[in-house]
Amino acid sequence: MKLDKMIWVLYPAVVLVFMFVTLNFLINDAQTWQALLGPVKTEAGDDEKRAQMLEEKLASLNTVNTEAVQADLNFLATTIPTSRQVWLLIAGLERSASESGANLETYRGTVGDVKEGEATASAAVARARPQNENLELSVVYKVSGMPQLVQLLGYLEKTRPLVKVSKAIMDGDDVTLTVEGAWSPWTKLSAEALNTSLPEFRQVLDEVKTRTGDFGFVAELGNPTDLPVSGVTNPF
Amino acid sequence: MEWQWGWPKGVFKMIDLRVAPKAESEKLIRIRRLTKTFTTVILGAYLVSVAGFVGWWWYRQSRQNFVSNKVVRLSQELQALAPVEVNVRAVEARSKLAKNFLDARGTVAEEAGYASQGPIIPSGWEYGGGKMTAKLETNSMEEVRAYTEYLLNRYANVRLESANFSSQKGWLTTVSYSGRNKE
Numbered sequence: 001m002k003l004d005k006m007i008w009v010l011y012p013a014v015v016l017v018f019m020f021v022t023l024n025f026l027i028n029d030a031q032t033w034q035a036l037l038g039p040v041k042t043e044a045g046d047d048e049k050r051a052q053m054l055e056e057k058l059a060s061l062n063t064v065n066t067e068a069v070q071a072d073l074n075f076l077a078t079t080i081p082t083s084r085q086v087w088l089l090i091a092g093l094e095r096s097a098s099e100s101g102a103n104l105e106t107y108r109g110t111v112g113d114v115k116e117g118e119a120t121a122s123a124a125v126a127r128a129r130p131q132n133e134n135l136e137l138s139v140v141y142k143v144s145g146m147p148q149l150v151q152l153l154g155y156l157e158k159t160r161p162l163v164k165v166s167k168a169i170m171d172g173d174d175v176t177l178t179v180e181g182a183w184s185p186w187t188k189l190s191a192e193a194l195n196t197s198l199p200e201f202r203q204v205l206d207e208v209k210t211r212t213g214d215f216g217f218v219a220e221l222g223n224p225t226d227l228p229v230s231g232v233t234n235p236f
Numbered sequence: 237m238e239w240q241w242g243w244p245k246g247v248f249k250m251i252d253l254r255v256a257p258k259a260e261s262e263k264l265i266r267i268r269r270l271t272k273t274f275t276t277v278i279l280g281a282y283l284v285s286v287a288g289f290v291g292w293w294w295y296r297q298s299r300q301n302f303v304s305n306k307v308v309r310l311s312q313e314l315q316a317l318a319p320v321e322v323n324v325r326a327v328e329a330r331s332k333l334a335k336n337f338l339d340a341r342g343t344v345a346e347e348a349g350y351a352s353q354g355p356i357i358p359s360g361w362e363y364g365g366g367k368m369t370a371k372l373e374t375n376s377m378e379e380v381r382a383y384t385e386y387l388l389n390r391y392a393n394v395r396l397e398s399a400n401f402s403s404q405k406g407w408l409t410t411v412s413y414s415g416r417n418k419e
Contacts, residue, residue: 008268012275019282026289051303054310061317061324069323076330080337146352146361153345162334164341167364168348171371178364182337187329189322198321201328208334 053197060198072205079212080182081161084135088161089181093139095216096155102141102148102175109137135181136166143175160215354386355379367414369397375406387413 003010081088090107097104143149149170156163156179167178238245314321344363351361351370356379360371370387374380377399387394392415399409 008271012271015275015279019279022286026286048299048303051306051310054307054314057321058310058313058317061314061320064320064324066320066323069320069327072327073323073330076327076334079334080330146348146357146359149361150345150348150352153348157341157343157345162337162341164337165344165363168344168362169364170358170361172360182334184330184333186326189325193325198324199328201324201331204331204335205327208331208338211338212334 057198075209076205078217079160079162079208079215080184082183082185084181084183085161086135086137086181089135089137089163089179092156092159092161092163092181093137093179096152096159097141099155100143100148100151102143102152105140105142105174107137107139109135135183137179137181139177139179141175141177142173143170144173146170149175155216158215160212160217162212162215350390355382367412369410369412372409372411373405373407374409377407377409380407380409380411384411387411390417391415392417 086109093107094104096102141152143152149168152175153165153168156165156177162182164180164182165177166180167176169176240247347363347368348361351358351368356372356374358370359373360369362369370383372380372383380396380399384394384396391413394411394413397410397412399407401407
């Protein structure tokens with residue numbers, strides 16, 4: 001009888017205790033709420049966005065023509081060499097002189113004075129330079145006038161590897177040019193970079209090919225031995 | 237005379253010491269009923285919520301496992317294609333380098349070409365530091381004026397730096413110019 005009369009008090013009390021115990025059991029910390037309400041994440045921190053990115057990257061890589069990419073790399077390595085190849089720059093200067101009819105008199109750079117016809121490879125390799133230095137030469141030509149200078153500069157600008165004439169001084173028949181050769185080492189890729197989506201590269205590559213399509217090679221490089229595949233450690 | 241408990245009957249009236257059951261008030265009945273009903277509703281809602289929570293948790297777990305397996309599978313496939321990716325990224329980086337070099341190197345041949353196509357051909361010419369200088373050998377200043385007007389068609393800043401006259405060579409003038417006009 002007494003229990004029957006007390007049931008209206010015991011019943012809510014039992015229910016409250018039941019709710020408290022079960023809630024405590026189900027949700028033991030705030031992170032569980034966050035995990036349930038936020039995006040699906042695995043224990044490794046991966047989420048569906050990353051899975052989608054990896055899927056798209058895989059699809060893109062499966063469509064890549066490896067031979068074409070290799071050819072593109074060779075082309076780019078001849079456009080911007082991976083080391084300070086002063087002899088390629090000199091070959092470009094000589095080629096421009098012969099094409100335009102100018103006479104290459106002297107050239108001088110960080111490897112020291114080198115006269116035409118006396119250049120030796122040992123002078124270039126004797127002094128080790130830091131890789132961040134520009135490849136710059138001061139070159140003296142003999143021209144027969146402004147029109148020939150224009151031709152000379154035109155051929156210099158259409159040379160591969162790329163060169164930049166930062167300064168030109170024509171005084172009578174003598175022309176002194178300050179010429180900078182393009183070069184850049186391969187950038188080592190980090191493991192983090194390989195975890196991002198594949199960049200769009202064709203547009204810029206096509207533009208470079210269009211702009212340099214009629215540029216002349218100064219020398220055949222053969223197959224560059226320092227392509228990134230051999231130089232980069234597989235981060236996986 | 238009748239006697240009861242040692243006293244004449246009627247002396248003591250009977251006092252019923254038993255507690256008489258009180259009639260329960262209607263208000264209390266209402267409160268009990270309300271409490272039970274309210275508790276039952278709360279319990280029902282709670283059970284439904286817990287069922288939903290458990291169901292959602294189970295769904296999330298299965299999605300998590302699915303995503304995890306998918307990422308592992310994709311990572312393994314991408315590992316096999318890592319050399320290709322490295323090459324692609326190298327092409328992208330080097331293409332940008334080449335483009336930036338081409339954009340930044342200026343147009344010295346074009347500038348020299350324009351300088352040589354004027355009314356007179358300069359006998360000397362300089363290029364560098366964002367400025368160009370033409371050295372002119374003329375018989376009259378009229379020719380120099382014509383040349384500076386020719387330069388003004390293309391450049392905003394044209395300045396006659398020096399003018400010297402000699403009977404052998406005539407007028408030797410130096411004209412500096414810079415700043416392309418906006419087209």
